[in-house]
Amino acid sequence: MKRTVTGSFLLLLAGVGLLKAQEQTLSLEGRILTGKTEYIYLHRFENKIFTVIDSAKVKKGKFSFSGKQTLPDLYGLSSSKDEIPYYVFLDEGNNKVDFDLDNKNKGTKVEGSPSQELYQAYKSQDKPAIKEFIQAHPSSIVSSYLLYREWSYRLSPEQLEANLALLSEAQQQSRYSKALREIIAVTRKVAIGKKAPAIEAQDAEGNVQALYNHLGKYTLIDFWASWCPPCRRENPNIVANYAKYKDQGFAIYAVSLDKNKEAWLKGIKDDNLTWTHVSELKYWDSEIAADYAVRAIPANFLVDKQGTIVAKNLRGERLGQVLDSLLNSNRSVAAGLKKDFKGQDPIAYVSTESQAIEKQEKGTFSPDNRVFFTNDYDGARLNAVQKTSDGVYHVLVTPEKTPINQSPWYGFQVWSNKDTLVQIQLDYASGFRHRYNPKVSSDGINWQGLASVQLVEEDGAKSARFSLPVSKGKTWLSAQPNIPTHAVYTWIEQVNKQVPLRKEEAGKTALGKPLYVYGAGNAASKKRLLVMGRQHPPEITGHYAYASFVEYLLSDAADAKAFRDDYYIYFIPVANPDGVDLGHWRTNANGVDLNRDWDAFKQPESRAIRDYIAKEVKDKGRELYFAIDFHSTGSDIFYTIDPNLPTRIAQFVPNWISSLKEVIPGYEPLVKPLYFEGPTYTAYSYFYKNYQAESLVYEIGDDTDRQFITQKANLSAKHLIEKLNESDTID
Numbered sequence: 001m002k003r004t005v006t007g008s009f010l011l012l013l014a015g016v017g018l019l020k021a022q023e024q025t026l027s028l029e030g031r032i033l034t035g036k037t038e039y040i041y042l043h044r045f046e047n048k049i050f051t052v053i054d055s056a057k058v059k060k061g062k063f064s065f066s067g068k069q070t071l072p073d074l075y076g077l078s079s080s081k082d083e084i085p086y087y088v089f090l091d092e093g094n095n096k097v098d099f100d101l102d103n104k105n106k107g108t109k110v111e112g113s114p115s116q117e118l119y120q121a122y123k124s125q126d127k128p129a130i131k132e133f134i135q136a137h138p139s140s141i142v143s144s145y146l147l148y149r150e151w152s153y154r155l156s157p158e159q160l161e162a163n164l165a166l167l168s169e170a171q172q173q174s175r176y177s178k179a180l181r182e183i184i185a186v187t188r189k190v191a192i193g194k195k196a197p198a199i200e201a202q203d204a205e206g207n208v209q210a211l212y213n214h215l216g217k218y219t220l221i222d223f224w225a226s227w228c229p230p231c232r233r234e235n236p237n238i239v240a241n242y243a244k245y246k247d248q249g250f251a252i253y254a255v256s257l258d259k260n261k262e263a264w265l266k267g268i269k270d271d272n273l274t275w276t277h278v279s280e281l282k283y284w285d286s287e288i289a290a291d292y293a294v295r296a297i298p299a300n301f302l303v304d305k306q307g308t309i310v311a312k313n314l315r316g317e318r319l320g321q322v323l324d325s326l327l328n329s330n331r332s333v334a335a336g337l338k339k340d341f342k343g344q345d346p347i348a349y350v351s352t353e354s355q356a357i358e359k360q361e362k363g364t365f366s367p368d369n370r371v372f373f374t375n376d377y378d379g380a381r382l383n384a385v386q387k388t389s390d391g392v393y394h395v396l397v398t399p400e401k402t403p404i405n406q407s408p409w410y411g412f413q414v415w416s417n418k419d420t421l422v423q424i425q426l427d428y429a430s431g432f433r434h435r436y437n438p439k440v441s442s443d444g445i446n447w448q449g450l451a452s453v454q455l456v457e458e459d460g461a462k463s464a465r466f467s468l469p470v471s472k473g474k475t476w477l478s479a480q481p482n483i484p485t486h487a488v489y490t491w492i493e494q495v496n497k498q499v500p501l502r503k504e505e506a507g508k509t510a511l512g513k514p515l516y517v518y519g520a521g522n523a524a525s526k527k528r529l530l531v532m533g534r535q536h537p538p539e540i541t542g543h544y545a546y547a548s549f550v551e552y553l554l555s556d557a558a559d560a561k562a563f564r565d566d567y568y569i570y571f572i573p574v575a576n577p578d579g580v581d582l583g584h585w586r587t588n589a590n591g592v593d594l595n596r597d598w599d600a601f602k603q604p605e606s607r608a609i610r611d612y613i614a615k616e617v618k619d620k621g622r623e624l625y626f627a628i629d630f631h632s633t634g635s636d637i638f639y640t641i642d643p644n645l646p647t648r649i650a651q652f653v654p655n656w657i658s659s660l661k662e663v664i665p666g667y668e669p670l671v672k673p674l675y676f677e678g679p680t681y682t683a684y685s686y687f688y689k690n691y692q693a694e695s696l697v698y699e700i701g702d703d704t705d706r707q708f709i710t711q712k713a714n715l716s717a718k719h720l721i722e723k724l725n726e727s728d729t730i731d
Contacts, residue, residue: 023068023069023070023071024068024069024070024071024092025066025067025068025069025092026065026066026067026068026069026071026090026095027066027093027094027095028042028064028065028066028090028095028096028097029062029063029064029094029095029096029097030062030063030064030077030096030097030098030099031061031062031063031097031098031099032058032061032062032063032099032101033098033099033100033101033107033108034100034101034102034103034107035079035100035101035102036101037058037079037080037101038057038058039055039056039057039058039079040055040056040058040063040077040078040079040099041054041055041077041078041079041080041081041085042054042055042056042065042075042076042077043075043076043077043078043085044073044075044076045074045075045076045087049283049284049285050076050084050085052081054067069090071090071091071092072089072090072091072092072113072114072115072141073089073090073141074087074088074089074145075087075088075089075090076088077097077099079101086099086104086105086108087119088108088110088113088116089110089113089115089116089118089119089142090113090115090116091112091113091114091115091116093112094112095110095111095112095113096110096111096112097109097110097111098110115140115141115142118137118140118142119142119146122142122146130146130147130150130151130155130163131163131166131556133146134147134163134166134167135166138166138167138168138171139167139168139170139171140171141171141174141176143167143171144167144171144172144174144176144177144180145176147160147163147164147167147176147177147180148176148177148179148180148183149176151163152180152183152295153294153295153296153299156557157184157187157188157191158555158556158557158558158559158560159555159556159557160180160183160184161184161558162555162556162557162558162561163556164177164180164181183293183295186290186291186292186293187293189293190291190292190293190301190309190312191309192309192310192311192312192663193308193309193662193663194308194309195306195307195308195309196211196221196292196301196303196307196308196309197291197292198210198211198212199211199221199253199255199278199288199291201255201278201279201280201288202278202279202280203276203277203278204261204264204265204268204277209253209276209278211253211307212307214251214253214276215251215303215305215306215307216246216249216250216251216305217248217249217250217251217304217305217327218249218250218251218302218303218304218305218310218323218326218327219250219251219252219253219302219303219305220238220250220251220252220253220300220301220302220314220319221253221255221292221300221301221302221303222238222252222253222254222255222298222300223254223255223257223289223292223294223297223298223299223300224254224255224256224257224297224298225256225257225258225264225267225297226256226258226260226263226264226266226267226268227258227263228257228297228298230297230298231297231298232267232271234298234315234316235271235273236271237315237316237319237320238252238273238319239271239272239273240320241319241320241323242274242275244320244323245323245327248327248328249305249327250323250327251275251276252275252276253275253276253278254273254275254276254277254278255278255279255286255288255289256277256278256279256281257279257282257283257284257286257289257297258279258281258283259281259282259283260281261279261281264277264279264281298315299312299313300312300313300314300315302314302322302665310326310665311665318707321705321708322665322666324666325665325666325667326665326666337635337636337667337670337701337704337708338634338635338701339668339670341634341635341636341637341670341701343633343637343639343670343672343674343699344633344639344674346674346675346676347596347674347675347681347682347685348681349596349679349681350593350596350681352592352593352596352597352600352602352603353592353602354510354590354591354592354602354603355401355590355591355592356401356591357400357401357584357587357589357590357591358383358398358399358400358401359400360375360380360381360382360383360582360583361383362375362376362380363375363376364376365382365384365385366385367385367386367387367393368387370416370417370420371393371414371415371416371420371422371470372414372415372416373385373393373395373412373413373414374412374413374474375411375412375583377413377484378482378484378485378486378580378581379411379478379482379483379484379537379580379581379583380411380412380413380482380583381397381409381410381411381412381479381583381584381585382395382396382397382410382411382412383396383397383398384396390423391423392423392424392425392465393422393423393424393425394425394427395410395412395424395425395426395427396427397409397410397426397427397428398428398429399429399432399584399585399586400582400584400585400586400587400591401587401591402429404585404586404587405585405586406432406433406435407435407536407538407585407586408426408428408432408433408434408435408436408479408585409436409479409480409537409538409583409584409585410426410436410477410478410479410583411476411477411478411479411482411583412477412478413474413475413476413477414468414470414474414475414477415470415471415472415473415474415475416470416471416472417472418471418472419469419470419471419472420469420470420471421467421468421469421470422467422468422469422470423465423466423467424465424466424467424468424477425456425463425464425465426438426463426464426465427463428462428463432462433462434455434462434463434464435479435702436479436480436538436702437449437450437453437464438450438453438464438466438477438478438479439477439478439479439480439481440468440475440476440477441475441476441477441478441481441482442473442475442476443476444476444482447476447478447481450466450468452466452467453465453466454466479538480538480540480541480702481540483540483543484580484581485513485574485577485580485581488534488543488573488574488580489516489573489574491547491573492518492550492571492573493518495550495551495554496551496554496555496556498556499520499554499564500520501518501519501520501554502518502519502520502523503516503517503518503519504516504517504518504519504612505517506572506608506609506611506612507604507605507607507608507609507611507612508604508608509576509577509578509588509589509604509605510578510588510589510590510603510604510605511578511589513577513578513581514577515572515574515575515577515605515608515609516572516573516574517570517571517572517609517612518570518571518572518573519568519569519570519571520553520554520564520568520569520571521563521564521565521566521567521568521569522564522565522566522567522568523568525566525567525568525622526621526622526623527566527567527568527622527623527625528567528568528569528570528616528617528622528623528624528625529567529568529569529570529624529625529626529627530569530570530572530613530624530626530627530628530687530693531546531549531550531553531569531570531571531572531627531628531630532572532575532609532627532628532629532630532683533546533572533573533574533575533629533630534546534573534574534575534576534580534630535575535576535594535595535629535631535683536576536579536586536593536594536595536631536632537576537579537580537582537583537584537585537586538585538586538632539630539631539632539700540632541632541700541701541702541704541709542630542631542632542698542699542700543573543630544700544706544709544710544713545630545698545700545709545712545713545716546573546630546713547713548709548710548713548714548717549628549630549698549713549714549716549717550571550573550717551714552713552714552717552718553569553717553721557718559718559721559722559725560717560721563721563724563725567625567724570613570616572609575594575605575609575683576588576594576605578605579594588603588605590603594606595629595631595681595682595683596681596682597681598610598680598681598682598683598685598686599679599680599681599686606683609683610686613687613691617691618691623691624687624691624692624693625648625649625693625694625724626693626694626695626720626724627683627684627687627688627691627693627694627695628684628695628696628697628698629682629683629684629696629697629698630697630698630699630700631697631698631699631700632699632700632701632702633699633700633701633702634701634702635670635701635704636669636670636699636700636701636704636712637670637671637672637699638653638657638669638670638671638672638696638697638698638699639672639673639674639675639684639696639697639699640653640671640672640673640674640675640696640697641653641673641675641684641685641688641695641696642673642675642676642677643673645675645676645677645688647692647694648692648693648694649694649727652694652723652727653694653696654671655723656716656719656720656723657669657671659719659722659723660712660715660716660719663715663719664711664712664715667712674697675688682697684696684697698716
């Protein structure tokens with residue numbers, strides 16, 4: 001891999017220092033701060049390999065380099081020809097280096113190189129964002145270098161192209177940008193669904209082993225090296241999965257990027273890697289790695305018996321999950337999905353007249369003035385706290401109304417006078433059962449599940465008991481990560497600030513809050529889409545899918561940008577703001593399930609959305625082509641329109657769902673029609689019947705793997721675009 005950097009952290013601020021790399025006279029003076037050496041070596045970085053291009057004798061602790069070199073550019077300094085050098089970006093002008101041989105990365109100081117300062121400024125960030133960096137420094141070679149060196153293996157080809165477009169014209173012609181375009185082209189050739197490139201390379205005995213002679217039912221093409229610590233840490237996981245699945249047809253074809261044969265063979269033996277191994281012993285000059293666009297290791301490709309790529313970069317638990325789903329298709333659960341899940345029955349009539357609700361008493365609760373609980377924030381649900389003689393804190397959680405479905409939502413903060421371990425029991429009213437195992441957070445943003453929860457049954461009610469360490473700092477505890485309305489609005493407004501996003505108030509909620517609709521795309525287009533979420537407050541996994549789906553539609557991917565040029569999309573991220581912020585199990589502030597009010601329209605939220613879409617679509621002669629409503633339930637399922645009913649685009653929804661099965665290894669979509677003509681109690685059936693929109697409900701399981709949620713939602717959006725573009729009935 002090549003590395004080159006230019007630009008200027010200081011000079012860019014002054015609006016200069018934007019020259020592209022070229023041959024100039026290098027001026028580099030250095031002194032040794034610690035350690036002793038006779039020579040300092042100057043390296044040039046090409047294809048992830050440093051090559052010595054010059055040396056300087058150290059005299060009285062000082063050294064210097066001069067001569068024609070490409071500047072600005074990335075070089076390396078070392079006291080030995082063979083060691084990994086210190087990265088230094090050298091610019092035109094006088095470069096000065098205080099070289100710390102004992103602690104190169106922390107002790108070495110560089111002056112006179114604006115490119116080095118810019119690079120170090122980027123590296124000092126905790127989670128640097130390449131898009132924002134390029135936008136701030138489009139004319140700097142540091143930007144093209146970083147995009148090429150650090151992001152080429154993280155971003156999709158579409159995302160890489162979008163970032164390339166942000167570079168200045170000169171930087172788009174840099175050697176890094178040119179190499180990156182080659183990588184993009186190769187990456188597309190090894191995308192999921194493509195045929196894996198043929199490999200023929202020598203094993204440890206010098207015999208040629210061809211990939212296509214070693215294919216099992218599923219084969220992992222594993223790129224690794226003995227010198228790669230993350231590879232060695234991942235090897236035990238691969239060994240365990242190989243032992244588990246090899247008798248079912250799982251094979252491994254390992255490609256090493258080693259350069260030392262003895263080290264390669266020792267790594268194989270030490271890690272007990274008992275499968276086919278090959279290596280060119282060319283390090284990063286590996287032609288096989290180049291053919292697969294491998295930019296970092298470990299990397300892997302899972303192929304089927306025909307050599308078709310079905311998955312990429314499966315590590316940790318995900319490798320086992322995918323293998324299990326592919327090789328044990330009769331299992332009931334894969335990636336958190338329940339394949340025998342039946343879903344709900346067809347929607348029946350329920351009254352949507354406003355009803356009285358049980359309001360929470362907001363405040364702080366403490367039965368002993370030692371441990372404190374509060375529900376005084378958006379999304380909380382806690383009705384009372386008691387402490388029993390056995391020292392257990394019983395938290396009572398009751399719904400906003402009865403009867404209601406099994407969606408026991410709870411949320412509170414807890415703290416204590418001093419560090420202690422407390423026992424907490426969630427108590428529900430008789431007839432209700434525990435649904436969501438607790439998620440905890442120290443900041444309300446980052447959450448993790450509790451490992452051990454004991455289910456108990458008392459007086460006909462099922463409760464949950466668990467231990468929790470608490471301190472003076474508040475700990476958040478919730479049924480699912482708490483994402484209140486304001487956080488959702490903040491998120492969607494920051495998804496992609498480069499995409500114009502219209503924000504309109506469709507109406508007011510029962511409590512008088514604004515109900516917002518966001519819009520993006522071609523405002524002049526007659527072709528419209530609707531993407532809804534959060535009609536039911538606790539359904540956070542559904543929101544995760546909604547977010548990933550929306551993020552793709554608003555992304556800089558080439559297909560998403562072209563799609564927005566052709567369509568206009570309405571986003572309603574929170575259709576029930578009152579219920580979300582009140583911590584309700586199901587309803588709005590009037591005690592009504594909004595997704596049963598799309599026939600009677602008794603509630604202000606459903607009326608507001610109905611009237612807004614009518615004004616935007618019907619009144620202006622536009623067409624609503626597609627409507628999707630995101631929810632959560634026991635497992636992933638699509639609720640659709642009866643396939644015998646007429647649709648705008650023949651077989652559109654079935655073909656779209658089938659396309660997901662083709663690109664997600666082992667995924668078997670569950671599909672169940674829930675609308676069979678008649679009253680439209682639900683939103684999706686309303687938009688089908690009144691707008692002839694292709695329409696469905698996208699349900700995500702409570703326990704569906706988060707990575708899978710994101711993968712499926714991104715691919716759902718991508719293939720939605722593809723299927724709409726393929727349709728012959730769309731102008």
